[in-house]
Amino acid sequence: MVGIRYAASGKHSPSRRYVLVLVCIALLGVVLVSDFFWASSSSSAAASPYFSVPKIDEVRNAKGLKLSVPGRELNATFADLPAPHLEWEAMAEAPVPRLDGSAIQIKDLLYVLAGYGTIDYVHSHVDVYNFSANSWGGRFDMPKDMAHSHIGVASDGRYIYVVSGQYGPQCRAPISRSFVLDTETKEWHSLPPLPVPRYAPATQLWRGRLHVMGGSKEDRHEPATEHWSLGVKDGKALESEWRSEMPIPRGGPHRACIVANDRLLVIGGQEGDFMAKPGSPIFKCSRRHEVVYADVYVLGDDRRWKELPPMPKPNSHIEFAWILLNNSIVIVGGTTEKHPLTKKMILVGEVLRFDLGSMEWTVIGRMPYRIKTTLVGFLDGWLYFTSGQRDRGPDDPSPRKVVGSTWRTRLRL
Incomplete structure (x- = not known):
């Protein structure tokens, strides 16, 4: 009843006064602690790669970290890199749109093979594109039992060698069958099948042998590191079986494979990919975790792989997105790590250069839009690209439409 009398008289009991004092002290403490943590987080934000665009060598260190605070500026892995302006000119549209197609340039012709029209x-x-005439024509069929996408392709200037790849739409498994095309007669011939099927393996001709390495295993997701070679000459296999070679340090599909200065290079790529949904009668694609990387490896006389400076950002789907020009490798477009918050795929809109003399990467231009699986060629000072899957617009780097557009720009290195 004492408490009732105090309340009625408008005065506070001693116990309530103590409680009020303690509450005030607690609130003051919370304010001081919050101010301390705010100051600490603000000072560390300047060093955090998620608050400001880091240097190129910091990009790789940020891989695997998760963003938990919306609104922060993304690092250079997920953002467009600063790039000089390039003037692009629209050329003749390809007869069909293509995703994950393949291409080989021979003189002034670009041979474009396979690929998805839709999933x-x-x-x-x-299809054949004539750079000089800016025209498409000369369409001819592939063998009925040849893969339709994610194939390994290389050429000696007349013959186009086609290895393994995925047979059919959606997320069907790879096959091991391999072929060679005589571009002068338009005739196809069989080659010894790869020892096991591979999906999007790195493929190149080097020192008289057809080299095939990496890619994904039969489940389309698990990265493979095996490396085989086959002696070939004038469109014929010199051996009945593939020979095992030094495995690559890191497996996976969708990487560029280039011979430069009598060295074999593999660039970028990823580990993991979409898989067929278990039990799906049409092999419907289901999403899986992927890791895109910036790694560059070279194989030389000692038959040992060595690591070279990485790309400015992780980049994949660049198998046919490159040219070799004036002792430099130029790579056009691609796709990088998924957005850490939205988990959406992020396409690349930069043109990258790797100077084989200085061993340095630079960004030499920006494309008309971000796009992956470009098919690239070069003739008389002009850099060309066609096809692929482009972004949703300047403010949305995620993929949308598969296109057959063809573009060119002046390029002097």
Whole structure:
């Protein structure tokens, strides 16, 4: 009843006064502690790669970290890199749109093979683009039992060697069958099948042998590191079986494979990919975790792989997105790590250069839009690219439409 009398008289009991004092002290403490943590986080934000665009060598260190605070500026892995302006000119549209197609340039012709039209439809023919005439024509069929996408392709200037790849639409498994095309007669011939099927393996001709390495295993997701070679000459296999070679340090599909200065290089790529949904009668694609990397490896006389400076950002889907020009490798577009918050795929819109003399990467231009699986060529000072899957617009780097557009820009290195 004492408490009732105090309340009625408008006065506070001693116990309530003590409680009020303690509450005030607690609130003051919370304010001081919050101010301390705010100051600490603000000072560390300047060094955090998620608050400001880091240097190129910091990008790789940020891989694997998660963003938990919305609104922070993304690092250079997920953002467009500063790039000089390039003037692009629209050229003749390809006869069909293509995703994950393949291409080889021979003189002033670009042979464009296979690829998805849509996720449910794959191409089984070759289109030919004439750089000099700016025209498409000369379409012809591929063998019926040849893969339709994610194939390994290399050429000696007349013959185009096609190895393994995915047969059919959606997320079907790879096959081991391999072929060679005589571009002068348009005739196809069989080659010894790869020892096991591979999905998007790195493929190149080097020192008289057809080298095939990496890619994904039969489940389309697990990275493979095996490396095989086959002696070939004038469109014929000199051996009945593939020979095992030094495995690559890191497996996976969708990487560029280039011979430069009598060295074999593999660039970028990823580990993991979409898989067929278990039990799906049409092998419907289901999403899986992927890691895109910036790694560059070279194989030389000692038959040992060595690591070279990495790309400015992780980059994948660049198998046919490169040219070799004036002792430099130029790579056009691609796709980098998924957005750490939205988990959406992020396309690349930069043109990258790797100077083989200085061993330095630079960004030499920006494309008309971000795009992956470009098919690239070069003639008389002009850099060309065609096809692929482009972004949703300047403010949205995620993929949307598969296109057959063709572009060119002046390029002097």
